[in-house]
Amino acid sequence: MPPIQSKVEGRGNGIKTVIVNLNEVARALGRPPTYVLKFFGYELGALTNESQDRYLINGVHEAGELQDSLDGFINKFVLCGSCKNPETEIQIKKGLLQRDCKACGHLSMIDIRHKLSTYILKNPPSDKKGKKKSATATANVVGGGKSIADLAKNDSNGDSANNSFADAGDDDDDILTKKINAEAAALANAKIEVNDDDWAVDMSKEAIEARAKELDNLTLAESDGYTQLGEWLLKESKDSKDDLPSDIDIYKKIMELEILENPETVQVLAQTLFDDDVVEQIDEHLGLLKKLIKGEEESEKAFLGGLERYIGLENQGLIEKVPKILMTVYDKELISEEVILNWGTKVSKKYVAKDISKKVRKAAKPFISWLQEADEESDEE
Ligand SMILES: [Zn+2]
Known part of the structure; x- marks a missing residue:
């Protein structure tokens, strides 16, 4: 030169x-x-x-x-x-x-x-x-x-x-979060689509209680295999998520229970592997999660659904971290852009009650808007 x-x-x-x-x-x-x-x-x-x-x-x-x-x-x-x-x-x-x-x-x-x-x-x-x-x-x-x-x-x-994204330290993350928030604030056009027709808006006390009960029952996936896996993981990590069995042992257990191919399995993991340090913990379990999700849409959706349920029902303090969590699963190529966008722009009552679903998506909006914008820019090219 x-x-x-x-x-x-x-x-x-x-x-x-x-x-x-x-x-x-x-x-x-x-x-x-x-x-x-x-x-x-x-x-x-x-x-x-x-x-x-x-x-x-x-x-x-x-x-x-x-x-x-x-x-x-x-x-x-x-x-x-x-x-x-x-x-x-x-x-x-x-x-x-x-x-x-x-x-x-x-x-x-x-x-x-x-x-x-x-x-x-x-x-x-x-x-x-x-x-x-x-x-x-x-x-x-x-x-x-x-x-x-x-x-x-x-x-x-x-x-x-x-x-x-993911290699950046904490300070960088905060700056990045600010950047994403600022960019999102500049985007007025990102709207959340609400599918009202799949949720009868019955606000009677009985209906609310019935919905709450239904959701309680669904907190862990229905079948015995999932319940066993979930209960086992929760029991092992009763005091701290640090006590969780190794990823290899978790994988063996999943094989044993014959639920290796079921999307619900990753949903259960999303509800049981994490606590307040979810961003770091996703990274720690990345190998296991990738092996189970395998880039399959159904599994990716189930993983997001499990996270939504964990955050929305058990750890609402994490709601503010939703953009960072999504950024992590996107950046680590655990969940595809398409699935994240789909998830983030449609309120669903599949995993949690609709008001919680809305709340989680509202929190996710900065990252979703950023992703949409990046997507539009690369489409233009
Ligand atoms: Zn080189």
């Missing part, structure tokens, strides 16, 4: 830096020049402008400063997170960005909290339209008012090659 050559033009308020060889630099990195220019703008907090293959940044920026900034771009958006090879391609999958390494085949996540990630999602590498659009003169205000991405900016420094 050739070193960056820059030149200062104009004076006073109109003074700007021209990056003379941005085309060559970008070509060497296998990225559109606009990405590099935008990155400079975001990192340096300056306006950028491109017109007829001339790349401009407002203000005076030494070549050394630009070269340092470029190193950041290379780390975050070019190098393979595993073998550090620079020959990678940016791929967009379900609203997430990853670098696909041509050398080792590793897929490394790109920090989607970076402003450039948002730009790339809107202007993907192969998007002809995007290229055409950016070839005309455009200027973008950067570093102005606080934006959603600013919330995450403080920790977007350093090598984020291995950063993904």
Whole structure:
């Protein structure tokens, strides 16, 4: 890659830096020049402008400063997170960005909290339209008012090659939650669909009691196998979820009870494996859960249903954590986007009473909206 050559033009308020060889630099990195220019703008907090293959940044920026900034771009958006090879391609999958390494085949996540990630999602590498659009003169205000991405900016420094939602520490999670909430607040169009016809709205005392009783009876799945599994797990972990049998032993028990293929089995697990630390615990049991769910829609639904029942009936304190829980099951590829969206946009009384179902979905809305938005963006592409 050739070193960056820059030149200062104009004076006073109109003074700007021209990056003379941005085309060559970008070509060497296998990225559109606009990405590099935008990155400079975001990192340096300056306006950028491109017109007829001339790349401009407002203000005076030494070549050394630009070269340092470029190193950041290379780390975050070019190098393979595993073998550090620079020959990678940016791929967009379900609203997430990853670098696909041509050398080792590793897929490394790109920090989607970076402003450039948002730009790339809107202007993907192969998007002809995007290229055409950016070839005309455009200027973008950067570093102005606080934006959603600013919330995450403080920790977007350093090598984020291995950063993904779930790898981020607690602080990152909180920032991410804020970001998701802020984005969701900006989305007024996400509506929750209510299927009124499948729930007779009888609010008499008797009807309410009857429904409560019915739900009580359903707290653990009906058949003996599930009941045995559930009771066994609850008994073993009476004092602490740390006392749960190992995943291998749980799996053996499920085999013994001959309920390996039943979706209800994962529902029971969702109701018995977790406590307040559900986010971490999902990760701890990920192997077992994946083995049982196997990417099957019925099982995925049952798992969400079990979680809903556990949260809605037994641990309502977790309601505020619902977006984080959904993000975890999505990010860990335990539950597909489609199933989450379906679940999140339809109130159902299958697992809990309708008012609780609504409450849980209302809490889920920030994440659901974010997922819908990401989905729409990738559809446009
Ligand atoms: Zn690699």
